[in-house]
Structures are given as C-alpha cells and as structure tokens.
Amino acid sequence: MSDRPAAAIDMDLRPGEVTTTLPAAADAAIYFIGTIHTPWKTRSECPRRGSPDGPECCIVLNEQWRPALTGLDTHRRIQVLYWMHRARRDLVLQCPRGVEAPIGTFALRSPVRPNPVASSIVTLERIEGTTLVVRGLDCIDGTPVVDIKPERTIHADSPAHA
C-alpha cells in the first residue's frame, strides 16, 4: 500500500531541514471517499488560504457514499478533511521561506507532516447528486477526500466527538 501517485511527491530538502525514519508498518488504513476538483493544477497556483469569496470547487464523492449525504444540505458550513498526497512525510524540522530558524512540523500547517491530513472549513453552496459545490478550498486539483462533516452538529443527542 502506498500513497499515489508516488512519482509526484516533492522530495526537495532545504538547508536546516531534518528528517526522521517513518515506522515500517502502518497503524491504520485510509479509504479515499472521493476527489476534489479545483482550478489549481500546481501547488504554486493554489491560494495561500481558502476564502469564502473564492471560486466554486467540487467535491465529487464515490457513488457508494451517496446515502451518507442525507441531511447534509441543512448545513451551510462543513469541514472537509483531505489527503495532501504530494507531500513527503518524514520531516521533523522545516524551513518555510522567509523564516530564519527551523520550525517543528507540529508548529506549522505545512502539507509536509507524518499524516498529511488537511482540515478546511468551507461554505456548502449546493449538492448535485454526489457532488458538493463549495467555496473556501485552497488545494490542488485531484486531491483525495478523507471525510466530510458539518462544522457543528445540530442533533442534540448525537455525539460530537468527531
């Protein structure tokens, strides 16, 4: 099992950056539930941070998850978790551009991290079948989706631990 496409992973290191050896075995499995489509084909084209005034983007879920969208249209703001599939995973210290001393991976929101799960709050414009049209994303076209959930639950007795 490996992230795909492996060939596209950016492996450049900057001076001062430090790596670790990732564990030999995985602890849990991620199933991609769909794909995000945005206007940005490369990371350098992506906006630095998604904006509610940004362009419409599409989250296309795999057909088997269609029933899992039931009731989502009552929510205006949703949380999207996605997999930053082009980032290396073994850096503990990173040197963002314009920063003098190396910074720890967990003190950054960089895509480079042991588990490259991104979290964005977006505005849900509408749902068309298994496609969610949203604003506020900033990721590259083709990014795999990991999870969709309302920003807040409206069901008083439903657990909100997620």
Place this chain on the structure above:
Amino acid sequence: MSDRPAAAIDMDLRPGEVTTTLPAAADAAIYFIGTIHTPWKTRSECPRRGSPDGPECCIVLNEQWRPALTGLDTHRRIQVLYWMHRARRDLVLQCPRGVEAPIGTFALRSPVRPNPVASSIVTLERIEGTTLVVRGLDCIDGTPVVDIKPERTIHADSPAHA
C-alpha cells in the same frame, strides 16, 4: 494492517441504519504519532463536547517526534487530529438517539464514519518533553493521535493548506 484493538470495536446496529461494503484495499496509511490520556475510560463517560474549562488531558507523542514540537509553545490554541479506533466504519445512514429519521454519516460528527479521524481545537497549557498538556478534549483514554498543528499559522510565508 488493521485498526487495533479490533476486539473493542462497537458493531451494534440500530433499526434504520444502513451499511456499505468498504473498499477491499486501503488508499493510504496512517502512522499513529502518540497516545491521548484522558480521565474517561468508556465512551459513555466522555463529555459530549470538549470544553476549555474541562480537565487537563495529556497528549504523549512518540519519542521520534520530539524535534517536531519546536516552536509549538508559541501557540495557545492547537488542532488535534485523532483516530476513533473503536468505531465501525461502514455505515452510510445512522440513527442517533432522539432523532426520528436516519441521517447520513457525512451530516453527523459521529465517530462512525469511513475514516474515523476526529478534529478538536484545544487549549495548550504547557509542553513537558514529548507530552502536551491540553484542555478541551472529549475522547476516550488511550485514543491514538494522528496530527498536531496550530489552529492558525503565524508564519506569513508558510503555506497554510493543511
């Protein structure tokens, strides 16, 4: 590869709940980076939602990630992603207690979802070695950690796509 401990996964179904068949192969691998310690030993003991006034909880990271904490102490609010290891993953429609009609998994923040990644914003009280002392969690003792990041980046040139 499987989530652990498999024996502890809650497989009860309520009337009206609908399952799907999960994909045969995983798309990506998660490495647990540490363990969360809370006062709550069972899910029924957990608070419904974490509070900044809640008890101190500890996030104990594996030793290899110690350098990755560099600079995190300048942040007061951090985002914790963790793995809800006791939840089944194959429900598309769920019936939370007190709700009449089944609701889609992606319209709930229930732990039961295809990729059981929870996201919580917590208050960072202090860091002691590889242990983060925080308030605001609501998960069960022993929960595996997936990621730690500041709620917002303070480095102007650092990408914030995560």
